[in-house]
Amino acid sequence: MDLFNKILDYRYPIDVLTYKIVIDGICTNENANAALRFMGKMEKSEFRVDVNVCSMIIDSFFKENQVNEAFNLFREMVAKNIQPDVVMYNSLIHGLCRFGRHKEAMSLFEKMMSQNVSPNVRTCSILVDVLSKQGKMKEAFQIVEMMSQTGVKPNVVTYNSLIHGLCNLGQWNEATKLSHEMVSHGISPDVQTYSILIDYKCKEGKIDEAHHIFEMITEKGDEPDIITYSSLMDGYCLQGRMEEAKRVFDSMVVKGHEADICSYNILINCYCKATKMDEAIQIFNEMQSKRLKPNTTTYTTLIGGFCKVGEVSEAKDLFKDMLARGERPNLFTYGTLMDGLCNNDRFEEANELYNQLEKNGLKADIVIYNIILDGMCKTEKLFEAKELFYSLSTKNLQPNTRTYNIMINGYCKAGMLDEAEALFHVMVEKNLVPNDFTFNILTQGFLVQGIDANMAMHFVNTMIEKGFSLTAETTSKLLNLHAPSGPNHERINMLLNFPQKA
Template identity: 30%
Template sequence: MFTGFLRPLRNSAAPLPTPRRGFLSHKLSPTTTPPPFPAGQEEEAIFEAVCVNLRRRKWGFLRQVSPALTEHLVRRVVLRHRASPLLALEFFHWTQQQKQQKRKDLSPSLESYSAMIHVLVTGRRFDEALSLMKHLMQNLGVPALHILESLVGICGGCGGSTDAFDALVRACTQVGSSGDAHQVIDRLRLQGIWVSIHAWNNLLGFLSKSNDNCGEFWRIYREMLSCGYSENINTFNSIVYALCREHRLWEAFSVLNRMLKSGVLPNVVTINMLIDGCCRNGEVGVAVKLVKKIQVLLGGIVQPNCVTFNCLINGLCKTGNAAVAESIVRVDMTKMGLDPNVRTYATLVDGYAREGNLEEAFRLCDQMVRGGLFPNTVVYNSIIHWLFKQGYVEEVSCLLSEMKGFHISPDHFTYTILVDGYCKNGLMQDAVGCHNRIKEANITKDVYSYNILVSHLCKIRDIRGAKQLLGSMYAHGMLPDMVTYSILIDGYSRDQKLDDALQVYEEMVIEGHRPNLTTYNSFISGLCRVETFDVARSVIDEMRTQKLFPDSVTYNTLLSGYCRSQRTDDAFTLCSEMRSRGVMANEVTYNVLINHLCKVHCFQEAQEFMKLMFNRGLVPDYITYTTLITAFSKRCSASEVIALHDYMVIRGVLPDEYTYNAIVSLLVQREHEID
């Protein structure tokens, strides 16, 4: 077998022993063909030849012998090169290419993948090992437990590293499957294989950041402790992060105390998590004190770094304290010998722009450049966003030209901000043109940018244009998502085209999207507009059968419909139903009722509802103020209007400037003239 290429193999492999001159030499002649190898020797010769030529990277020779490469040989070659993991990986990928080109039976087996993974892990090439594991799970559909079984088998046969099992747990979490990660840990324990603390910590770290119920995090944590493990710094950091996410800030600080008592020293990651947790939980003042006193509190064992200050600066800027944040950069960071980086400046620029102070934002950009740092796309995206917010459309064009001059390419977020900004400033043609340029910029269009356009087209009642855009999505190979369908249903409902809304709804269900609360609320809004309240009530009943329960938006929509149709009894019955079902009335609920009572000239009752808002901890807004003041000015005396104004303002209601100037100030002036 394979006699056709045994000759080149012999030329490339280790030389065969040359017979000594003597009694055998006369029996051999140059034309004599040696006897064929026995089967085992033949494979050995191929193996040695492949290894020699692989080290020399003679891919042409390897292509010649590829028909002789069995899975067993591939595995042996990979394991032989465990000291050169990248060369082994190159060979492994080459076998895959050969399979795709001509030899479909050369597809690497799970055992070959496992051998390759062990070689990579032993060589500390963890990223490459993780990539192979994720390829097995995501692209080839191999279950994690099958991979584990193969890894265990290879480990016993070739002396691989148990670090491969930790890597498998990490690969499971990287593909978003905490369940598979836990199954791997369970199976290892059942087989009597020690699971390292790193595997547990990886699973805990993933669960602490998961958007799902944090109960799973605490369950796994308790299971780890019950197995006899002690927390290390990474475990404690995951606990701190989980507690901060659950708004249990002071418990997170108590973990810091427990760490010190158990002899585990916190690191800068621990401190950064606590500072970020303080900022996210509205305790920015505590975060500032912690940064300023951390070295004293921990005896200098932890030094704040740039990330520490960036967390604090972000918290201050998000709460409207950009100037305080900048002073911390100037004073505290400088004192510690830390230089602000691009992210620091990006946060400060966004903070000032968020406050409407674009001059300070541009000053910081100039300061960046003078300091040797150049604004990146994040900085430009922030400024463009806030320029649009304040209506500075021409300035956006100048900024885009500046980006081009600095060779900074707009990214996906830039185009999304541009599309949204043009739409909100009433420039739909520019928005569509910008959306069309996304593809020209080699940036993949996504459903989100389409949804922005669809939403704005529906708001300006251009439903036909929205449907055409939907067709464009299909043409570009994209399917509408739940948001797209909900926007269209809402658009048709607002336009009182309920048949079209229902058609979109049915299409959505056929495409496998389950309607959510927003979808149902849009339907109910449309039904109330055409006063088909019985159908609206039946939709609410259907929601409950789908385990979707009406929220304040649902009830307020129906309540507003009842009030517009003068169905006062139904409106107050609905309010009672809200309370009985545990849905709290909010400012919108009271504003709807107050507006209705004013329209039917029940001014005292409207005023009582306003007082009831205060009693229940709700502060009336400018809508409440405008509704009451406008109604009272038409039917009540000037003194009653002024008294109502004073009552609300003293209790923190911000009056609408136009209403105050048009009504209250004139009445006050008239009262003074009479006096």
């Protein structure tokens, strides 16, 4: 701007290209309002504003999250008989998609077509990406079909979106076929393509196949990016293979990639799952020495790790440190610490945390209430648990299978078998599916009281029909159950051959 003002001061001639260069520079520095004001100067100098100038500013407005301002300029542009082109529509459609306004984006696409503005590969790729992320693969492929009919060829970005969408839906065979089709059409997979495939393989537990794909990238002479490395690390962590995960992390750093907060969080999570808290804290400290600020995920992971090994005081200290550093806990953070406190017989502290959660403006969900109900039942506050359970509907919350299991278990432990059975029937009536835990606790409840072995066997038979497994504790109690005439060998043989859970 200083240089431009000097040009004005010295009265050098200014052409339309100079104005466009300055507007582009202002937009690059993310100051759309200043660019808009400068466009006004351009108009006062009797230069005609064209669609390219408007597109630059509209795109800048979207990048600065000023959606209304972007559309105000669009309407103003149309009123001045400046006809939108494909670049302009792409900016608008992409901007709407970024803000989740997908229906408006599709309407704008239809308007674009009705005005005989032909979409290009970027337009179609934007829509394919949105539809694929929503799991609407049929509609996404319809866009691809339209591309072939209008002579627009899909590029690697289009294929990546489709492959990602198919992987998210677990349609691995279709994703593989599509990747082969892509190559047969002369489009080479890029690092993002491989990253998508690696991420999916890792989530499916096929880490060796994921590593093979990773090696294919380097064999091609390409360098995996930090997302690729992180996906592979996460895959090893899911398998509990910490040493391999750390090797991938170290390799990433050696190759010149600067580890980000996501990479460190994956590694911390890996050590926490393996209950190696010393190593987790070491990575936590290393991350901070690199001037990376721990985020909510970092703290929540560490809090969960310390709770898992019974070191609840350390978990509470981390929670305090988190607050002191201005990092706001989310519901998952509260739930993790509350669950840890309850599991370590510190229900009153968990309850205090619940009160703090609400004071901080967070609304407890069913997961939080399940933790509170479980704590109440474990501390023999069944009456309070019952009151809270029946008040959930007033909080616009619906109990889930876990909620019913907690209450049924509470009733069984208290010897209130009629209430437990009645709640089981209510659960079924509400179309909530009982799981193996439901049947195991009911079976154990009737066996412990020793008043109705037939009812216990009824639940066992139902379990068999539904394909559920007995826990070792349930099996042990059933094996000790004798008929009046002596051990029931048929029942014992059945139980010994029955699938069991640890």
